[in-house]
Amino acid sequence: MTYRRTFLKGSAATLGASTLPVSAVRASETGADRSEQQVRTDTGSDGMVSTVHPRATEVGADVLRTGGNAIDAAVAAQFALNVVQPHGSGIGGGGFMLVYIAEEDELYSIDNRERAPLGATPEMFLDDAGEPIPFKERITLGEAVGVPGTLRACDVALKRFGTCELSELITPGIELASGECSVTVDEHLASVIEAEREKFNDAARSVFVPDGEPLQAGDELVQPALADTFRQIRADGIGSFYTGEIATATADAVQKHGGSMTVDDLARYNVTIDHPDAGEYGDLTVRTQSLPSSGGLTIAQLLALLEAFDLGQYERRSAETYHRLIEAFHLAYADRGEYMGDKALVDAPWQGLLDAEYVDQRRSLIDPDSAELAGADPGDPWAYQPGDPYRVSTRKRSETDGSKRLKSPFQSDLGQTTHFTTADSEGNLVSWTSTIEQFFGTGIMVPEHGFMLNNELTDFDAKPGGPNQVEPTKRPLSSTSPTIVFKDGEPLMTIGSPGGKTIITTILQVILNVAEFGMSLPDAVAEPRIYADVDPAVVWEGTVPATARRQLGRLGHDIEETATPLGNVQAIAVRDEEYFGVADGRRDGSVIGL
Numbered sequence: 357m358t359y360r361r362t363f364l365k366g367s368a369a370t371l372g373a374s375t376l377p378v379s380a381v382r383a384s385e386t387g388a389d390r391s392e393q394q395v396r397t398d399t400g401s402d403g404m405v406s407t408v409h410p411r412a413t414e415v416g417a418d419v420l421r422t423g424g425n426a427i428d429a430a431v432a433a434q435f436a437l438n439v440v441q442p443h444g445s446g447i448g449g450g451g452f453m454l455v456y457i458a459e460e461d462e463l464y465s466i467d468n469r470e471r472a473p474l475g476a477t478p479e480m481f482l483d484d485a486g487e488p489i490p491f492k493e494r495i496t497l498g499e500a501v502g503v504p505g506t507l508r509a510c511d512v513a514l515k516r517f518g519t520c521e522l523s524e525l526i527t528p529g530i531e532l533a534s535g536e537c538s539v540t541v542d543e544h545l546a547s548v549i550e551a552e553r554e555k556f557n558d559a560a561r562s563v564f565v566p567d568g569e570p571l572q573a574g575d576e577l578v579q580p581a582l583a584d585t586f587r588q589i590r591a592d593g594i595g596s597f598y599t600g601e602i603a604t605a606t607a608d609a610v611q612k613h614g615g616s617m618t619v620d621d622l623a624r625y626n627v628t629i630d631h632p633d634a635g636e637y638g639d640l641t642v643r644t645q646s647l648p649s650s651g652g653l654t655i656a657q658l659l660a661l662l663e664a665f666d667l668g669q670y671e672r673r674s675a676e677t678y679h680r681l682i683e684a685f686h687l688a689y690a691d692r693g694e695y696m697g698d699k700a701l702v703d704a705p706w707q708g709l710l711d712a713e714y715v716d717q718r719r720s721l722i723d724p725d726s727a728e729l730a731g732a733d734p735g736d737p738w739a740y741q742p743g744d745p746y747r748v749s750t751r752k753r754s755e756t757d758g759s760k761r762l763k764s765p766f767q768s769d770l771g772q773t774t775h776f777t778t779a780d781s782e783g784n785l786v787s788w789t790s791t792i793e794q795f796f797g798t799g800i801m802v803p804e805h806g807f808m809l810n811n812e813l814t815d816f817d818a819k820p821g822g823p824n825q826v827e828p829t830k831r832p833l834s835s836t837s838p839t840i841v842f843k844d845g846e847p848l849m850t851i852g853s854p855g856g857k858t859i860i861t862t863i864l865q866v867i868l869n870v871a872e873f874g875m876s877l878p879d880a881v882a883e884p885r886i887y888a889d890v891d892p893a894v895v896w897e898g899t900v901p902a903t904a905r906r907q908l909g910r911l912g913h914d915i916e917e918t919a920t921p922l923g924n925v926q927a928i929a930v931r932d933e934e935y936f937g938v939a940d941g942r943r944d945g946s947v948i949g950l
């Protein structure tokens with residue numbers, strides 16, 4: 357422990373160092389030509405914006421330059437992202453936004469997760485034979501659309517913490533959507549359009565596949581209907597979206613595709629403001645979104661499981677390190693699937709899951725010399741939870757028909773969204789993961805209104821039973837983990853990533869890279885990641901050494917044959933009143949410091 361404390365001091369001191377890592381591993385060893393190892397960095401003492409797209413980052417930085425705070429900049433960046441990455445997030449989706457207010461020294465979470473409409477039922481993703489509708493089809497259904505929360509979050513965040521009007525901050529989005537400021541389709545967007553075009557409705561097709569030809573990299577992206585929707589919101593406020601004409605158009609589009617959402621569902625929607633979960637690791641406090649995101653609890657449990665291993669004694673890219681990570685992932689995801697759901701409707705044994713004795717007992721299942729825990733049963737955290745369950749549903753998945761876990765194809769676990777982060781001269785921070793679930797959500801664009809509808813409700817279990825079954829007004833279980841790490845009570849770094857269930861292991865590994873392996877934040881983001889959940893498959897990025905993979909195979913792990921990029925981290929380190937911003941090179945991330 358003494359070692360770690362000294363070590364952490366050292367790591368915090370070098371946290372922002374912006375040296376880019378150079379792979380020590382030859383491409384022929386790794387079997388992959390692309391490198392995870394490019395990150396973009398910038399420094400500044402007056403502010404920082406890091407997003408996945410240069411135009412959105414510029415919009416956020418302009419807001420800071422003209423006197424807006426971190427919350428204003430984040431809201432403006434969100435509207436810009438809706439335009440330049442219409443497949444990743446927007447007003448047809450939801451998310452989780454952490455806000456650190458320096459003057460209050462308080463961390464808030466604005467939960468704008470989509471909710472099931474009142475007409476939703478636990479059986480709505482089953483076919484006539486009672487079997488789950490195949491995932492590929494499920495994600496395009498009107499039933500998959502959750503009541504969107506993003507715009508409500510923008511409004512509430514500004515009223516509570518901002519300094520600018522929503523009408524000012526949506527204006528750059530209007531300029532980008534209308535073509536007044538030109539937006540060029542980049543290779544990433546072009547490839548996503550090509551991959552997802554089959555699911556588009558006519559409205560989406562007319563924008564992204566005009567005259568039957570998908571937009572190509574270098575083409576102009578002009579979205580007049582989206583610009584008009586933003587103008588309407590600018591003129592009339594968010595009421596037009598939640599009760600007015602846009603609400604009617606949204607409900608009509610969902611119903612036309614078989615969903616039950618009504619204007620009343622939209623009118624009822626509100627965000628909740630909460631405080632995030634906390635996990636401890638050495639002298640760090642890691643604060644991440646609480647339920648309905650499983651991120652906070654699962655990251656905290658993983659940190660507790662792994663801390664006793666003193667992973668720093670091994671090489672970062674060694675089989676010893678990877679083996680312990682993988683086995684801990686198998687254990688933590690088993691508990692995640694069994695016990696977690698929307699805390700408004702389900703009682704989860706959150707204290708039991710983090711109880712030291714329980715964690716010790718779970719850790720003791722990890723054999724240092726053998727892979728044993730793929731498909732592991734969940735533990736019994738209720739035995740370590742003080743008091744009795746107090747809410748209606750405490751059923752375990754294994755006590756219900758949901759017991760036969762659906763093994764989901766990895767690609768469906770991957771999800772895709774966006775994470776962005778901002779900081780200002782007052783020390784305020786925002787860490788916001790925003791989503792429409794899969795790229796382009798359901799593929800349904802609200803006709804005449806230019807925005808895509810999410811398919812977030814596919815994050816519910818398709819089979820009824822268990823804590824994450826569909827219920828009216830419920831929020832589906834998420835893995836989204838916007839995070840702010842504190843050291844000695846002061847903010848040390850913000851982190852977040854898209855990637856569905858892989859978000860949790862991505863954030864965990866960035867934290868360990870800093871806290872246990874002494875890396876700078878850019879190196880920690882660039883470092884190749886691995887992923888496993890309760891299923892046996894171990895997913896890895898291209899620069900995980902082949903020697904380590906072979907050793908893991910010998911221990912009994914089921915290592916995937918080819919590499920897969922995991923996550924897309926935007927992060928800000930804070931040191932001595934200076935910011936060090938990082939944007940992930942796995943996509944076209946961009947960071948500007950002031």
Ligand code: GLU
Pocket residue numbers: 770771772773774791793794812815833834835836853854855856857
């Ligand atoms: N639907 C995902 C979740 O909440 C977020 C989207 C993503 O995968 O990035 O876990």
